Amino acid sequence: MRHEQLSELGQQLRVDSVRAAAAAGSGHPTSSMSAADLMAVLMGNHLRYDFEQPDHPGNDHLIFSKGHASPLLYSVYKAAGALRDEEFVTFRKRGSRLEGHPTPRLPWVDVATGSLGQGLPYGVGTALSGKRLDHVPYRVWVLCGDSEMAEGSMWEAFEHAGYERLDNLVAIIDVNRLGQRGPTRHEWDLDAYARRIRAFDWHTIEIDGHDIEAIDRAYAEALSTVGRPTAIVARTMKGRGVASVENREGMHGKPLTHPDEAIAELGGVRNLAVPVLGPPSVTPARPASEGPLALPRYNTGDSVPTRDAFGEAVAAVGTARGDVVALDGEVGDSTRLEYFHKEHPERYFEFFIAEQQLVAAAVGMQARGWNPYVSTFAAFFTRAYDFIRMASVSDANLNLIGSHAGVAIGEDGPSQMGLEDLAALRAVHGSTVLYPCDANQAAQLTAAMAGESGIRYLRTTRGGTPVIYPSSETFPIGGSKVVRATDGDRVTLIGAGVTLHEAVEAADRLAEEGIPARVIDLYSLKPVDAETLRTAAEVTGRLITVEDHHPEGGLGDAVLGAFADGRPVPRMVRLAVRMMPASSTPAEQLSDAGIDADAIVAAARELVGKG
Template sequence: MATGNPSKLAGLARQLRVDSVRCAEVAGSGHPTSSLSAADLMAVLLAKYLRWDVSDMTNPQNDHLIFSKGHASPLLYALNKAAGIVSDDELVTYRALGSRLEGHPTPSLPTVDVATGSLGQGLPIGVGLALSGKLLDRLPYRTWVLCGDSELAEGSMWEAFEHAAGEGLDKLTAIVDVNRLGQRGPTRYGWDTGAYARRIAAHGWHTVEIDGHDLSQIDQAYAEALAVGRPTAVLARTTKGAGVAEVADQEGRHGKPLPNGREAIAELGGISDIWIDVPEPEYLAPPHQFRAPADYEPQPYEVGEEVATRTAFGQALSALGHARPDVLGLDAEVADSTRMEYFAKEHPDRFFQFFIAEQQMVAAAVGMQSRGWVPYVATFAAFMTRAYDFIRMAAIGNANMCLIGSHAGVEIGADGPSQMGLEDIALMRAVHSSTVLHPCDANQTAALVGAMAEQRGISYLRTCRGDCPVIYHYDEEFYVGGSQVLRSSPDDALTIVAAGITVHEALGAADILAEEGVAVRVIDLYSIKPVDVFTLRQAAQETGCLLTVEDHRPEGGLGDAVCGAFMTGGPPPVMIKLAVHDMPGSATPAEQLRTCGIDRVGIAAAARAYLAELDATGEL
């Protein structure tokens, strides 16, 4: 199809509408009205401005199209049909079991970089892709993001607007479908595109207000976006349900198939099979590479040396940056605390500062990893929760990235509970196919930082604020899914299972009990997900009781991970769970651990209580 013919562009727009209606009709669900409003916008983009090598969607020169309003997936799939990527037969498998055409987009389709559907995420992820193009790949591909007007109420969108302008991301274009109606009724500003334009322009963007159904205005707006030299927001006034009189601009039609789908298809002109010869990108050069890979050689630490695991993380990541040119460091203005500053100093060209905008930081990582980069994202464990929805959606899209939560638990001391990550293990364990690691010393931390880069999915490393003794030799091996038995004898009366700071407290408790003639086993369960089922079951069989101790809430943390090891067979042992049950206040680290009953004295007391009860029943 010729790309500049107005009548054929109009025909393409009609086809996109018809196919959007057909998707929802065959599935009996979906969002056709949200698709109808943006059909003209996507028709012009596909026919004239989008650069795709349809024969090779892995071509690094390709443009990127993100449907931030992921519920308009029927339109995305109709667009893929017009591009020759999806057949008409596949189109009508929309929302069917096993279909690539899911209710909201996922990367199962080659034109989809990331999973969307939770509103407010597409534009900040687009910022990550645009940063990749400008500073990492160093290629001229463009990132186009179709946004809804409802999602402009999300704070993450404004983090994206601010960051994109600050970074001068001139190859990022937000196409905002201002159709006036949200799910339950009108949006805050309705069709007042000027209200949106003023706010977005105040963040440093170029804005263009147009009639979103006027093909020539759309064409001119996209041409302007290409030429202006700033990130551009095209604010398009549209009609929800455009083209179908029965539903056009009608409330109560969101998220439903059209009442009379066949009549609507006829009204729109019937089924057609227009195919677009999508313009290919011009080959310029391969993606930029920073240097050749090398061996990972983290700094060694001597046994007995006092080093915080957060410090070991920063130094290890810096070493990993020398070994792997694909590794990135992302910070939210706490690099001096998380120790990401070591990486920033050694690798400034691969370090990204997002200031206090955790949602934008994690979203950028999602965009960057879709281009094959390996982002390490660090902030306080407590603050990572602000971006949890982005992490959840990243897992849906099979994203690969490494998250580091520092200042975990009450061990941080006097700052108080607002700064303490006490729920992070539970949150990260719940993420699909995630890896959760909690090292207890510097050499272990360095080994696990390197291992994370090889993991698929979302990996989470929990680090502590205070210095702690190195207990492992620097050439000791640690692997995901492993554990370390630190004390063991045939006479062990129970097993203490710990991770992070509580490993040192567990060893102290074992020493106290040993002086009283009681032998206990100590397991460093540094891999909390996946968990070392074999070692835990063996300890349970040989000692009869597992006493878990964690600087975390009792719900969903290390203790629950240990319990899970006995859910698939074998009788469970006696389980005792020590954790942070009450709300902590400000105190020294030692006072915090003591008050929560997770220091060595509290662990020893819990062990004594169990053994005393066992003795009283005559079972000892």
């Protein structure tokens, strides 16, 4: 498109951003208006995308890291002919696909954004998919806001993209000077941004973000840059083109007071249709499955860490499924993800100690159809929890594996123990939470995760635990295993992971005292096997839950949820980690926390003795 047309298109995008926010009575039109020229030039001359085939493997990817500028994104879609005006004015209304911040309810949106600092890390994952997995020449364009440049996750992304030499990634930074409550840290000092970004091995270009010719040249330069990602640092004005809001504080996140006057000031409504360039014809280099699933098998009676079983199993899953990729946070030798690396190095990605980028890259990869297994210590996923939460908003499919969880890790102490992970992951919408107690169970669940949807979390154990199930046993997600049971059981002991073995020992000791105890292995905490729990409650009338986790939100709460439908709640004792641990041996940790066999026996005696 000619530059005069692109200038008109920029005005159209501003007008439509004003219209959308006015129709909704809310939104961020001024944040959209600052970047309108940047998007006009991109879609008019450089973006390659077939809106009728959003899954086309050659399509570029446009990510709005500043997701609050959704009126601009939807205005782009309208100009491309993907949205009709009747739908466009439903912005932010009940039932509309045009939500306040973009989500994949729209087929042209890869990932949900709106929590700032996430779009560029997602873009790194998408760019890695194109360069190292699919081997196709698409570009990833990420519109970033200057306020979110204060987020540490942005700099994890800059660091990793530079390290990987992702020359298919372009960050467009809309430096409009004003944040939500006032000026940003660096205001219009473009070099303050550019020199920091250059330090991470990026090519940078500083421009006037309202100079159509300069924008066009910058995009062309980005496309011709080889061996480095490019950041275009653009000086813009928030509310550009409307005197009452242009470069004025206090206008963030508000529709314009007089939208009709603003539209007139911008030159009125336009209906330019943009002939967006089509993508090249490409075929992704997707590996075929190499063979049937051959999971490792372990002998009953042996002692095997479930982290070892996970590592061997995920390598086997990678052999059976060519869509599986593995992402590590520099702990693969401990989590045992290194086993996958040895078998499938071309599908293994190291993100070092940058957990936000680690999870974000997986979200970007799954948006391209890959099936990621992401592994780090359970405690360290807390750094990336916002990315996990937003992955759920994206309807993303991720396998998360948290190792070294609970006081059972021993001497490393509380900083490493991950005593909140089960609660955190159970709280994620649509999640699956699994906690295997032995190696065969861990292997089976590792494989089962690959076929599930949503956010799947597997908690593994550092130390060896006895193999109690034969390799032929099956473990459906949402199920449980009754390990001990008689018709005369007087109490039910419920554990998972390391505490299941403590419960088995306690049941053996209680039997010697004439107190028969049922033992349930609740390996699936979400979804939970409510039927088995209710049957146990009917038979024994007494439940004891034991968890290597804080009492809030973990196994005990999962069990209570089975009785939340109004039926009678059995008498219940909940053993959990209620103190702040310190360094000691694993056995001492379990004892000090009151979750070992001794504590279970004592609790059962007291509970049964009360009638």
